[in-house]
Amino acid sequence: MDSAVAREQALDAAEKLFYGRGIQSVGMDDVRGTSGVSLKRLYQLFPAKEQLVEAYLERRDERWRERLAAHVEAHGDPRGRLLAVFDWLEQWFGEDDFRGCAWINAYGELGATSARVTTQVDAHKRAFRDYLEGLVADAGLPGALAGQLYLLAEGAMVTAGITRATEPARQAREAARVLVEAAAG
Amino acid sequence: MDSAVAREQALDAAEKLFYGRGIQSVGMDDVRGTSGVSLKRLYQLFPAKEQLVEAYLERRDERWRERLAAHVEAHGDPRGRLLAVFDWLEQWFGEDDFRGCAWINAYGELGATSARVTTQVDAHKRAFRDYLEGLVADAGLPGALAGQLYLLAEGAMVTAGITRATEPARQAREAARVLVEAAAG
DNA sequence: GCAGCTGGAGAACGTGCGTTCTCCAGCTGA
DNA sequence: TCAGCTGGAGAACGCACGTTCTCCAGCTGC
Numbered sequence: 001m002d003s004a005v006a007r008e009q010a011l012d013a014a015e016k017l018f019y020g021r022g023i024q025s026v027g028m029d030d031v032r033g034t035s036g037v038s039l040k041r042l043y044q045l046f047p048a049k050e051q052l053v054e055a056y057l058e059r060r061d062e063r064w065r066e067r068l069a070a071h072v073e074a075h076g077d078p079r080g081r082l083l084a085v086f087d088w089l090e091q092w093f094g095e096d097d098f099r100g101c102a103w104i105n106a107y108g109e110l111g112a113t114s115a116r117v118t119t120q121v122d123a124h125k126r127a128f129r130d131y132l133e134g135l136v137a138d139a140g141l142p143g144a145l146a147g148q149l150y151l152l153a154e155g156a157m158v159t160a161g162i163t164r165a166t167e168p169a170r171q172a173r174e175a176a177r178v179l180v181e182a183a184a185g
Numbered sequence: 186m187d188s189a190v191a192r193e194q195a196l197d198a199a200e201k202l203f204y205g206r207g208i209q210s211v212g213m214d215d216v217r218g219t220s221g222v223s224l225k226r227l228y229q230l231f232p233a234k235e236q237l238v239e240a241y242l243e244r245r246d247e248r249w250r251e252r253l254a255a256h257v258e259a260h261g262d263p264r265g266r267l268l269a270v271f272d273w274l275e276q277w278f279g280e281d282d283f284r285g286c287a288w289i290n291a292y293g294e295l296g297a298t299s300a301r302v303t304t305q306v307d308a309h310k311r312a313f314r315d316y317l318e319g320l321v322a323d324a325g326l327p328g329a330l331a332g333q334l335y336l337l338a339e340g341a342m343v344t345a346g347i348t349r350a351t352e353p354a355r356q357a358r359e360a361a362r363v364l365v366e367a368a369a370g
Numbered sequence: 371g372c373a374g375c376t377g378g379a380g381a382a383c384g385t386g387c388g389t390t391c392t393c394c395a396g397c398t399g400a
Numbered sequence: 401t402c403a404g405c406t407g408g409a410g411a412a413c414g415c416a417c418g419t420t421c422t423c424c425a426g427c428t429g430c
Contacts, residue, residue, distance in 0.1 A: 223378050
């Protein structure tokens with residue numbers, strides 16, 4: 001079996017299991033069972049579980065931001081793109097396997113003990129925030145607005161994760177709309 | 186030693202350790218060492234670690250909400266009380282041992298595996314939200330505002346926990362001010 | 371003083387799991 | 401055909417930790 005294929009299969013299984021059941025409650029043997037990649041191969045690809053977790057977060061980050069950007073870019077006007085972020089959140093929250101924000105969860109589990117995880121979480125959150133800043137700038141709105149929208153989005157993710165409801169996305173969107181209008185003067 | 190005293194000492198140690206290092210990375214032996222309460226006594230007071238965790242979250246919830254309320258109630262006018270919530274968050278974020286929201290962290294760690302933890306997190310978040318709803322009602326503002334302020338507060342907690350900065354509280358406060366003014370029409 | 375109870379210290383037990391090792395089936399090249 | 405390599409299955413190892421057990425010092429009531 002090709003190494004690259006095994007790697008993808010391992011990461012597919014890791015993502016499904018880590019995201020769905022939490023990182024610490026999933027053993028390397030579970031990853032082997034779900035992926036069909038032997039333990040020997042797993043340890044060739046990832047020298048320790050921590051690196052597998054790191055790679056899982058990294059690959060998910062790329063895909064998550066691509067999905068968000070694809071949805072947002074479909075909207076023509078700059079101000080509509082800002083609100084489209086919250087529409088996408090609502091869509092995401094409604095997915096069957098939604099269990100909150102993978103990075104917030106990972107931080108709660110391992111932030112205190114794994115520097116690699118902390119780094120991934122920081123990088124992901126900073127990238128999301130930078131993206132919002134870009135959207136705000138494109139709309140010709142003041143930079144301070146980006147931080148406010150970011151907090152709304154984070155609050156919605158946490159709350160949707162705990163309550164398993166999509167409603168927080170709509171509440172956040174409505175608040176965002178008010179903030180955008182106020183900022184536009 | 187009195188049973189009630191031993192219980193308090195155990196909970197003091199549990200809170201310090203669980204909050205500071207995460208729940209899963211603290212062993213019952215660590216709790217014994219820090220509290221000075223023997224393992225035998227610990228297991229008489231709490232039949233299993235899960236119950237100790239539950240009691241930790243429950244007691245912290247009472248204290249956390251008391252501290253918040255004490256700070257907020259010091260402000261005379263209803264609208265000022267709403268913004269005082271965010272002032273208190275800033276103060277909390279700035280404490281030396283601040284490591285994010287204990288319930289969000291606990292949910293990330295154990296939400297997928299412990300029903301007792303999930304119940305505590307739900308109860309705490311609902312109580313905080315109810316409290317905000319009361320403040321919004323007292324200020325004669327529309328109920329929908331409460332959910333928005335709640336999301337801002339949650340976003341600030343998560344972000345302050347990850348970045349170890351107090352700034353999110355001020356950003357959230359500023360956004361809250363705009364939303365309150367818009368809602369007051 | 372002495373039987374009997376209480377509670378502490380810490381050893382012991384069992385399990386889960388990250389990581390490594392052993393063994394072997396099946397392929398490759400001469 | 402046969403030595404040699406590859407990779408898989410799964411046993412084995414070591415450790416951490418939740419939980420329980422053993423032993424004993426110190427106290428109580430007669």
